Amino acid sequence: MLAYLIRRLLISIPLLLGILCLSFVMLKLAPGEPTIVQQDLQMRATGAQRETLRQLYGLDRPIYVQFGRWLWRVARLDFGRSYSPDGRAVLDKIAERIPITLGLNILELIIIFSVAVPLGILSATRQYSTFDKSMTLFVFVGFATPDFWLALLLMILFGVQLGWLPISGLRSLNFEYLAFWAQIWDLLSHLILPILVASFGGLAYLSRLMRGSLLEVIRQDYIRTARAKGLPERDVIYNHGVRNAVIPVVTLLGLMIPGLLGGSVFIETVFAIPGMGQLFVQSAFSRDEPVLMALVVIGASLSLLGNILADVSYGLVDPRIRVSGKEGR
């Protein structure tokens, strides 16, 4: 197992380097360059001054030298400073947003798993019942619903028409003056809609997966054996079926890791939540390259790590899948 883990990690290194290389080339090939993009410089800088700037930032060097230097800085987690007027270190900007996005997404994951698994079990054990059919419908609709639209609908219903819940931000303006419990409620009430929307798509997907997985397990011989030896149906389903069926669903956690930090672009934009997704959109708009590149690096690394984790955890939870030398793609 350990050997496999190490091997996977080693394979990931060239992949990550490839992604970084591609990102860097993408950045360099894009029309315009930083010394021209910055508005105030464009207005006033003379040719000589611009040349000084180019030398300062190393833009006059060949592209592979620039890439090498950039890589060396990234390796030391130095992502430089943001191009935005505040000019803060990229890492600081990201660090203050991570807890928000992470907290939101962990809550979301807990809700998805605790609701989707029972739903999947229910529709698998009652295959082709009315409940199962309406779940199938829900899944199809869930796949086709843009989450930002669902967000708008809920905002209109609960925020505007009924006036029950706030529709943007994380806390009210008078947050500081509220009592402790009122503060908790204030935060919660701001979180209800975003989490509801964020869970929706995942819920549809995961409950479908759980259903399929359980249906497959139920057809296995050991389930027939369990039934044949007279175990109550309850025990058959929950002790023999669900335990095995939940494995592929749990390993999906690994694949959800990159989403934990970056996957909430739409939710954070719609609800004005100051997390990583919002930072990404803002940086995309202002073409804040250092921030964009830092986010791509983080996103790609997490994605690679998540894949490895998913595969490794699959092998750990299910001893039948002992990973051999071959890759199980």
Add this chain to the structure above:
Amino acid sequence: MRASGSGWGGGHLVVNGHVPLPRRHFRETVFWRQFRRNQLALAGGAVVLVLSLAALLAQWLAPYDPSAYDVKQILLAPSFAHWLGTDQIGRDVLSRMLYGARISMAVGFVSVGIAVVVGTVIGSVAAYYGGRVDELLMRFVDLMLNFPRLFLLLTLIALLRPSIWIIMAVIGLTGWMGLARLVRGEILSLKEREFVLSARALGALDRRIMFRHILPNALVPVLVSATLGVAGAILAESGLSFLGLGVQPPTPSWGNILNEGRANIEIAWWLSVFPGMAILVTVLAYNLLGEGLRDALDPR
């Protein structure tokens, strides 16, 4: 193949009492029988047809000019004059949505077309040459798959500045990896099938085997995947436009009407509700159609 086939005497070759039908005929009838039975898929197909017609005929169907503004008719709720209301500068929402359908369909088809071409070429080159080439190309697929797609989309568009062509290209060029894997796997398994082996035994050239026997069969799952891909591309475009990084106003797209809906969420619900419903119905229809095609073409 055809010459040697007639030499076998077509109808005379009776296996287990069944007269072997010509392959194409057989598959088409089975396909139709399967597909017709699937009412959801038929409904999906019908919706896709209606939507495509609406998009094509937008010019004649739209009750108003989609960009004609009227400051006296700002943010009117749905009524008989404006079925789906008007927006913040008094343009008719229904007309804008009909023209928006054009954008959605165009982006869906063109970007999926790009993805199909790139995916099929890379997948078949990898499968055909195998060895080093295969290894290299599949690592590239891994690399692209590990690039978080939304990050890639947003970064590319931010760097290149949004225009409809850029959006189509970017959605297509970030969506071919699954297809490449699919085509590669399909070809690798077809390579070992009897009909390919027999063609090879009869002395058919590699190129002929590839283009006449393997690729046409490998394209069946590609068709399914492409249908589902159109749904994905439409969702991606509407998402980008909603963020303001997709189709730019005044060109109408469902996504950017929703963006305006968000700005007026407190006063004009119709700007948010209808375009989203259009996206939902379209994506649902393509998904149902795609699933139906999958079931009918591959009755496992």
